[in-house]
Amino acid sequence: MPIRKNFKTPGEIVTDAHIADGTVHFVEGDIDHDNIQNVGNNDHAEIDDVISYWNNINSSGRIWGGEIISGTSAGTVSVSAGGGLMKNESATPQDIPTGIDDGQGSELSYITWDTVEDIELADESYTYIYIDGIDSIKTTTDFDSIDFTQAFTVGKVYRSGDEVHIRQCGTNLWNFNRRVQLFGEEYFKVLRARGLNISNPSGLYIAYDSGVMWAEIVNRFLIDAFDSSGTDRFIYWHRDGSGGWTRVPDRDIIDNTYYDNNAATLAELTATRYGVHWVYVLHDSTCHVVYGQGNYTLAQSGAAQPPSSLPGKLAAYATLIGKIRVKKGEATLYSIESAFEASFSPSLVTNHNDLSNIQGGTTTARYHLSENEHTDITGLYDGYDTEANILGKTDLGLDGEYWLATDTKKVWKATNNGGTLEWSLWLVLAQTETVADNNFLTAYDDATGAFSKTRPTWGNIDKTVSNINDITTKSHTSLTDIGSNTHATIDTHISNTQYDGYDTEANILGKTDLGLDGEYWLATDTKKVWKATNNGGTLEWSLWLVLAQTETVADNNFLTAYDATTGAFSKTRPTWGNIDKTVSNINDITTKSHTSLTDIGSNTHANIDTHIGDGTIHFVIGDVTQKTNFGTKVTTTTFNASRTNHNFKYTEVEHADDITITIPEDEFIEGDTFSFEQTGAGNLEVVVANGTNQSINTRVKTLAQGDVITVICKDHTSEAEVFFVIGGIE
Numbered sequence: 001m002p003i004r005k006n007f008k009t010p011g012e013i014v015t016d017a018h019i020a021d022g023t024v025h026f027v028e029g030d031i032d033h034d035n036i037q038n039v040g041n042n043d044h045a046e047i048d049d050v051i052s053y054w055n056n057i058n059s060s061g062r063i064w065g066g067e068i069i070s071g072t073s074a075g076t077v078s079v080s081a082g083g084g085l086m087k088n089e090s091a092t093p094q095d096i097p098t099g100i101d102d103g104q105g106s107e108l109s110y111i112t113w114d115t116v117e118d119i120e121l122a123d124e125s126y127t128y129i130y131i132d133g134i135d136s137i138k139t140t141t142d143f144d145s146i147d148f149t150q151a152f153t154v155g156k157v158y159r160s161g162d163e164v165h166i167r168q169c170g171t172n173l174w175n176f177n178r179r180v181q182l183f184g185e186e187y188f189k190v191l192r193a194r195g196l197n198i199s200n201p202s203g204l205y206i207a208y209d210s211g212v213m214w215a216e217i218v219n220r221f222l223i224d225a226f227d228s229s230g231t232d233r234f235i236y237w238h239r240d241g242s243g244g245w246t247r248v249p250d251r252d253i254i255d256n257t258y259y260d261n262n263a264a265t266l267a268e269l270t271a272t273r274y275g276v277h278w279v280y281v282l283h284d285s286t287c288h289v290v291y292g293q294g295n296y297t298l299a300q301s302g303a304a305q306p307p308s309s310l311p312g313k314l315a316a317y318a319t320l321i322g323k324i325r326v327k328k329g330e331a332t333l334y335s336i337e338s339a340f341e342a343s344f345s346p347s348l349v350t351n352h353n354d355l356s357n358i359q360g361g362t363t364t365a366r367y368h369l370s371e372n373e374h375t376d377i378t379g380l381y382d383g384y385d386t387e388a389n390i391l392g393k394t395d396l397g398l399d400g401e402y403w404l405a406t407d408t409k410k411v412w413k414a415t416n417n418g419g420t421l422e423w424s425l426w427l428v429l430a431q432t433e434t435v436a437d438n439n440f441l442t443a444y445d446d447a448t449g450a451f452s453k454t455r456p457t458w459g460n461i462d463k464t465v466s467n468i469n470d471i472t473t474k475s476h477t478s479l480t481d482i483g484s485n486t487h488a489t490i491d492t493h494i495s496n497t498q499y500d501g502y503d504t505e506a507n508i509l510g511k512t513d514l515g516l517d518g519e520y521w522l523a524t525d526t527k528k529v530w531k532a533t534n535n536g537g538t539l540e541w542s543l544w545l546v547l548a549q550t551e552t553v554a555d556n557n558f559l560t561a562y563d564a565t566t567g568a569f570s571k572t573r574p575t576w577g578n579i580d581k582t583v584s585n586i587n588d589i590t591t592k593s594h595t596s597l598t599d600i601g602s603n604t605h606a607n608i609d610t611h612i613g614d615g616t617i618h619f620v621i622g623d624v625t626q627k628t629n630f631g632t633k634v635t636t637t638t639f640n641a642s643r644t645n646h647n648f649k650y651t652e653v654e655h656a657d658d659i660t661i662t663i664p665e666d667e668f669i670e671g672d673t674f675s676f677e678q679t680g681a682g683n684l685e686v687v688v689a690n691g692t693n694q695s696i697n698t699r700v701k702t703l704a705q706g707d708v709i710t711v712i713c714k715d716h717t718s719e720a721e722v723f724f725v726i727g728g729i730e
Contacts, residue, residue, distance in 0.1 A: 049100075056097070056105035059149070060086045060133070061171035066154035068129055071118040074162035079119065079129060079137050079154065083112040085173065086133040087149035104149055113137060121159040129155045130170070177218075184217030190283060190319050191215075192340065196223060198279060198322035200336045204253035205229035206279060206289075208321060213283055224285040228252040234279075234287035237311050238266060245311040251289070254333060256326045260291035267295070269328040274301035276325055280310075280318035288314055301325045527567065677708045
């Protein structure tokens, strides 16, 4: 709902509590207006009148906001918040106010409206979006339904399905005068309002009456009357041939001799041709004439249109007021046309000589006959009504060759040989020709008019759709290479019952003489092929081939061979070696448990996992007390010692001679492990003492280069009971 605020007169201003304090402020009635300083010469009544005048002459419209954008839903729009002015009374365009604040002149109020989202629109229609002084934002497809004083448009939208095409327009009050000028500058430029009617006072002079011109809609200019037969002068313009213009000032008559052919100087009109001149007026009352750009016939001059380019000053400011045509050398203008009364459309040709391209021979000759020539040839060709009469002529009065086509379908050629015509037959046109039976035309001789014809041969015939059924006589006996037996003989042979009883395999195999020499082959429905040899007149049959029978392969078996003699297949189950394992993958096996493998030891993976996770026999390095005594080196050779978890490793890394490492029993716990690796070139001797009595359980192990042994502490109940295992031997 719009928020409305009325424009108040000074006596109607509502004040707050402070302003209403009668001890410091007073209402208008308590103060004599004449006693207030610097209030100007206008009393409140006059100010109220001015506000009423302002209300009366201004209309409802938008001051800010009200922008239309696409809505969040397809096919809708949203309108942003805004504000504007709204008349307090409704009125139509025809209503005349009955008072200063009535109807179309009623009081204006300032209104605002809130943003409205997703306004629905009529599909395939132009919808007006407008502000209603009563119900905020509305839409309609009927512009005339919008209240004339209590509503105003903010834009238009065309909806096509989900697409909306928005035009931001409407009754916009902001910066109105400047926008009106912009419209005039871009659209109207300079327009003639009245006057400036061009005329021809006499001879080649021009004149026009005074007039009014408007520029950018709102700027008015008065144009002085002009008459070149008096003291007024115009400026002539023509192109200079280099892209510029030549200015010729102080001219009084229209040029009847030259035209603009875009050269440094003007070109002279051809005799009987016409020049065209275009008259322009500037808003400063100066007159300018631009030369036409053609050597025109009368019709061409009528069709001529204003030049497409003008000098800069004229292009910017000038208004065309007339078109003038003048014939070469004539002392008066042929025509003068007002730009405000004529559209300069092409005129029709009324003079035959105004046609172009009719000149021939010398300057004044034509391609058609002159009057004298017409008189000379009148009756000259009497008696040329038949072929015989024409061929009897020896002189036609004209030079060159002649051609005569007659009703005898002959074309004669006549050559003027020393003034005497010599006729010769040049062509005989085709005569009616009746073709003899079985003949076709094959050629035509235009010199004699004769046709050639012949009977077509078998090779000439198109046999694409030939059919033996189209031949009247088509007996088999008319063919060649058909043998000595007639079809009657063949029929008799076929009907012979000599070979009855040959209907089964058994019957045939029982025959000892078929009455024919040579070998015989019999393929039967038992899928066997028999061979018969005529041996001294007696047939001897033998089984030659057994064809393959239907074979059902047993489970897991594949066919491996076929015996053509017996018709039997061989088959077997494929072995592991027969299988192509190129893309084999253990993941394709359904059962693939580790326990199904062989040679996996006695410990299951569960036993192995339990052992590795046993914290009583495996420790991290932080859980083991570092030993300080790692044995005594007999020689001075340097060796490295390191401890991993509760394991100790001695590696001889640099000395090539023999060395001895003694491992004392004290300070070790059960499970401590020592690894010895000989990496040098010499031997490494490892001596392990067991308790204090080393002579009893002393172990000695000599390592050559590359050897590795492990020593494990097995017990540590007392120093006397400590012993180690070397290489698995206690």
